[in-house]
Amino acid sequence: MSGEVIQLKRQTPTLTPILSLTATAMNSVNAIILDRMQSEIPLIPALAGHLIAGGGKRMRPMLTLAGAELVGYQGTRHHRLAAAVEFIHTATLLHDDVVDGSETRRGKEAANIVFGNPATVLVGDFLFSRSFELMVEDGSLKVLKILSGASAIIAQGEVDQLTAQRRIETSEERYLNIIGAKTAALFAAASRIAAVIAECGEAEEQALDDYGRNLGIAFQLVDDAIDYDTGTAEMGKNRGDDFREGKMTLPVILAYARGSDEERRFWKDAIAGFRSEDEDLAHAVELIRRHDAVAATRERARHYAARACDALAIFPDGKARAAMVEAAQFAVSRGY
Structure with a gap:
């Protein structure tokens, strides 16, 4: 095992290496997903397929598959578990x-707009149930504990985010706790279970958990930066969604902390829901740009991505480790 620190590349990273690494296994995962979202109730596969077929980077199941490659796992258990991970993620997106009250998801109408809120919630519940069926079929209590624990943490994180909504006093510490729960917990669990099924030691399990957790935080930081930095065509959702919903993400937290008294009055009104027109969003973007809040958010993301890469240093150098390092680099350099 190596104790080296892995340096981030300077050229523009892509997901190509990890996509190539996991392509064959991902075909098996997609087949399981397609099979398990079927139901004799036609609305269920129609609604689930609306989101699942809508694209997405499949980052979370890819981490399970790439982690299995990294630790030299030779079986097929990771296929069903990666599908379980994707079902957990898809269920949370529907909810x-x-x-x-989202209107778009991945560049098209959100499921709740097409099918209505009640059906969307219930199909989300169906996908959660399917994920637990897949976990139970795997037969490992340890895997079940990791993924079920992550599901509970995600739900707690979402509730915490809801209670922090429209609260201008939300701190950076609380924000990091929220994204650590609602996003990073599943990244960590998806990565860790690869070491579990390969019967690795605690050090390898923890290293993959650390990789996924730090990658998840970096990923969410960039998502939150993009909301104030990128056009709708690139990101596949409406620019300014977070602003109109009164979410206290890091760009807003930093702009508020660095702002003048007049700027702070604007932020208090905006986050409370009194300033939500297009011109208010434009002013918010200008304030965030003025105080370099997007740049600072991306810089924090780079810090967490570097920590994710460093966590992989205990594994031998090779194609799998290089692909996972580049995936972390991509997470912070992306514009969508």
């Missing part, structure tokens, strides 16, 4: 869109 989130209802909670947020």
Whole structure:
């Protein structure tokens, strides 16, 4: 095992290496997903397929598959578990869109707009149930504990985010706790279970957990920066969604902390829901740019991505480790 520190590349990273690494296994995962979202109730596969077929980077199941490659796992258990991970993620997206009243997801109408809130919530519940069926079929209590624990943490994080909504006093510490729960917990669990099924030691389990957790935080930081930094065509959702929903993400927290008294009055009104027109969003973007809040958010993301890469240093150098390092680099350099 090596104790080296892995340096981040300077060239523009892509997901190509990890996509190539996991392509064959991902075909098996997609087949399981397609099979398990079927039901004799036609609305269920129609609604689930609306989101699942809508694209997405499949980052979370890819981490399970790439982690299995990294530790030299030779079986097929990771296929069903990666599908379980994707079902957990998809269920949370369906529920989130209802909670947020989202109108678009991945560049098209959100499921709640097409099918209505009740059906969207219930199909989300169906996908959660399917994920637990897949975990139970795997037969490992340890895997079940990791993934079920992550599911509970995600739900707690979403509730915490809801209670922090429209609260201008939300601190950076609380924000990091929220994204650590609602996003990073599943990244960590998806990565860790690869070491569990390969019967690795605690050090390898923890290293993959650390990789996934830090990558998840970096990923969410960039998502939150993009909301104030990128056009709708690139990101596949409406620019300014977080602003209109009164979410206290890091760009806003930093701009508020660095702002003048007049700027702070604007932020208090905006986060409370009194300033939500297009011109208010434009002013918010200008204030965030003025105080370099997007740049600072991306810089924090780079810090967490570097920590994710460093966590992999205990594993031998090779194609799998290089692909996972580049995935972390991509997470912080992306514009969508």
